Amino acid sequence: MLGTDVVAAAAAHDVVALTRAQLDVTDAEAVREVVRDAHPDAVINCAAWTDVDGAESAEADATAINGDGAGHVAAAAAAADAFVVHVSTDYVFAGDAREPYAEADPTGPRTAYGRSKLAGERAVAAASPHAHAIVRTAWLFGPHGRNFVDTMLRLGAERDALTVIDDQVGSPTYTGHLARALVTIAETRPNGVLHVAGGGRCSWYDLAHETFERAGVSVALRPCTTAEYPLPAPRPAFSVLGSTRHDHPTLPPWQEGLAAHLAARKVLA
Numbered sequence: 001m002l003g004t005d006v007v008a009a010a011a012a013h014d015v016v017a018l019t020r021a022q023l024d025v026t027d028a029e030a031v032r033e034v035v036r037d038a039h040p041d042a043v044i045n046c047a048a049w050t051d052v053d054g055a056e057s058a059e060a061d062a063t064a065i066n067g068d069g070a071g072h073v074a075a076a077a078a079a080a081d082a083f084v085v086h087v088s089t090d091y092v093f094a095g096d097a098r099e100p101y102a103e104a105d106p107t108g109p110r111t112a113y114g115r116s117k118l119a120g121e122r123a124v125a126a127a128s129p130h131a132h133a134i135v136r137t138a139w140l141f142g143p144h145g146r147n148f149v150d151t152m153l154r155l156g157a158e159r160d161a162l163t164v165i166d167d168q169v170g171s172p173t174y175t176g177h178l179a180r181a182l183v184t185i186a187e188t189r190p191n192g193v194l195h196v197a198g199g200g201r202c203s204w205y206d207l208a209h210e211t212f213e214r215a216g217v218s219v220a221l222r223p224c225t226t227a228e229y230p231l232p233a234p235r236p237a238f239s240v241l242g243s244t245r246h247d248h249p250t251l252p253p254w255q256e257g258l259a260a261h262l263a264a265r266k267v268l269a
Contacts, residue, residue, distance in 0.1 A: 001145025005179035025069030042186035071123025095236020142175030166223030171197035174257025181249035198254035
């Protein structure tokens with residue numbers, strides 16, 4: 001979902017885009033050879049284990065990709081004198097804050113997925129200490145992969161009423177906007193951790209409501225609590241990302257991202 005948009009956003013550059021079938025990031029030697037042969041100025045790592053619930057019962061597998069794999073990519077980039085851009089997540093935080101998380105705030109993941117992503121952050125920083133950007137983002141949606149917005153549209157077409165969680169708050173992020181920011185980061189090379197997410201905040205219920213309003217879909221929505229909808233991996237109650245850095249890209253409000261996504265899918269009312 002994200003990688004497809006990154007390739008499009010980087011069209012002004014010579015891009016080498018590799019699928020999971022073409023390059024397994026858990027294979028350190030394969031990653032090193034591919035990066036060495038490409039001679040890149042920058043490497044943007046969009047590879048990730050993203051099954052949050054599945055990671056609870058397969059943490060070692062998730063960590064092999066999100067942790068070790070991230071380190072392999074960063075090490076290969078460093079060996080090729082390339083800047084590495086690594087995509088991370090709001091899940092590295094505990095989710096119990098009341099104000100937006102800043103880059104320097106203490107981490108404390110409460111899920112296997114979050115722990116695997118934090119391991120990746122540390123591996124990237126260790127492998128390429130002076131030429132890396134760790135970009136934390138949140139609540140991704142875009143036209144090239146499974147996501148909450150499209151799930152809501154599908155369910156809204158199938159049902160007259162839906163129940164959606166209203167006590168988890170975050171920053172929905174459109175992959176088209178994030179992709180352009182990642183390319184900018186690869187070009188400008190700000191070192192360290194950056195928070196880059198859609199502007200503003202909302203709950204999943206708010207996002208669903210706005211989706212149906214903009215798509216012209218009539219569905220009866222009922223809010224519910226997280227406790228009413230238990231999942232294997234606990235979700236952060238609050239995962240809004242803020243930034244204290246002057247050099248971080250600022251994304252448009254999440255509502256603009258939603259409008260762009262719906263326009264791309266041709267479902268605007």
